[in-house]
Amino acid sequence: MITKHPIYQEFPEYAEKIQFLYHNDDEFQVLLNSYSNLDEKIYKIEKDEELAMDEELTRMRKNRVFLKDEIFNFLKNL
Template identity: 65%
Template sequence: MITTHPIVQEFPEYLDKIKDLYHHNEEFQVLLGSYHSLDKEIFEIEKGEIPATDDELTHKRRDRVFLKDEIYNYLTSS
């Protein structure tokens, strides 16, 4: 099944912290926005709405994992 991967579903235990960081940390806002945009793009590629090669899709998925790791680091660092 093709689905999106929202951060709040990936890290539901950090929902309050995600909201707080989003409203008070500009760098986190950018990071979360980048993750959301990339996740949406991957979803559209997987649904066939946007053309992409397998290599491009693989690269985008790796970038999404990197962003997810960065977000997790924010959530666990303070």
């Protein structure tokens, strides 16, 4: 199933913290925007709205997981 992976859906228990950090921490805001933009790009490729080589899509998926891990570490360490 092709779906988007919004960070609020990935970490619903941190919804308030995500919102607070997004509005009050520039580093977190950049991290979250990077994740969201990449997730949107992957979604469009998977829906055949944009083109990409398999290797590129795999790399992008790995980067999304890396960013998600970074966001999780940011959230749990506050």
